[in-house]
Amino acid sequence: MAKILVAFDTVSEGFEALTSEHEVIFPPRGRDFTQAEIAERIGDCDVLCSVFDIPVGRDLIDCGHSLKLIANYAVGYNNIDTAYAAEKGIVVTNTPRSVIEPTADLALALLLSCSRRIAEWDRAFRRDRDAIEHGRLSRLGVNLYGKTLGILGYGNIGAAVARRCKAFGMTVLYNKRTRYSEAEERERGITYAEKDEVIRRADVLSLHTPLTPETRHLIGARELAMMKPTAILINTARGAVVDEPALVAALKDGRIAAAGLDVFEQNDVPSPELFELENVSLTPHIGTQTYDSRVEMVHELCNNVIGFLRGDRKIDRVN
Known part of the structure; x- marks a missing residue:
């Protein structure tokens, strides 16, 4: 069983694939975790699920002592220091199709x-x-x-x-x-x-x-x-x-x-x-602001996490 930190608030539909087999930590409904809250919780997590407006830089990555995967809930991933993640042996994925x-x-x-x-x-x-x-x-x-x-x-x-x-x-x-x-x-x-x-x-x-x-x-x-x-x-x-x-x-x-x-x-x-x-x-960055696309993105995110944990190479790796 892996420990997974979901740093952002979104639709709940689709996460069953993770919650049925792993320990998953979600933020309070209606808001994302703050940087401080992520840093406080990430220490023993295997997976961080991030989103485009949550920076994942060196300091935050260094807090993840057990971190193996950063799964980004977006097609873009310039919020993540992918090069440093690679140095630390951490895989980064995105959700390119659902968007x-x-x-x-x-x-x-x-x-x-x-x-x-x-x-x-x-x-x-x-x-x-x-x-x-x-x-x-x-x-x-x-x-x-x-x-x-x-x-x-x-x-x-x-x-x-x-x-x-x-x-x-x-x-x-x-x-x-x-x-x-x-x-x-x-x-x-x-x-x-x-x-x-x-x-x-x-x-x-x-x-x-x-x-x-x-x-x-x-x-x-x-x-x-x-x-x-x-x-x-x-x-x-x-x-x-x-x-x-x-x-x-x-x-x-x-x-x-x-x-x-x-x-x-x-x-x-x-x-x-x-x-x-x-x-x-x-418009305020609402490219994927539909219920359908948010659910599809959750499925794509979860498929990357599950695939990574099972050793499947067919994931949307970006680093």
């Missing part, structure tokens, strides 16, 4: 909010029930049909966004580290371009890269200046992929038309200036 479809849904929702100015109209309509009568040519949106979607980071989520946007009649340009073969591109109905070309040609630029030293500020003042003044930027990846002050300046000056953001540079806390802008749709 694909809900995150792609949210990216499309943000795109539609920006292109049809839904959030702007919602705010205006709440203020003035006769808003449309006061300006039929105000807040005009744009059609998606015939427009170009540019995707930077064409992994599973990027591909899921592309499928949705193709259904709207959009053309898809993509850039990723390893280009698909021409046959695969034809099958997927997508076209490869260098990063700068994708940025220049995109009517909608959607970001789907992990956060690494190379992708930090992938979109900065230089890249924003390349974009069409009518372009929309969507970020459901990681906040620091975008230079947020540069984005605020571009939105204020009309250098791009709009942005839909689910993630933010400073620990998912938006710049106060973003709240003052009408041409921004904001």
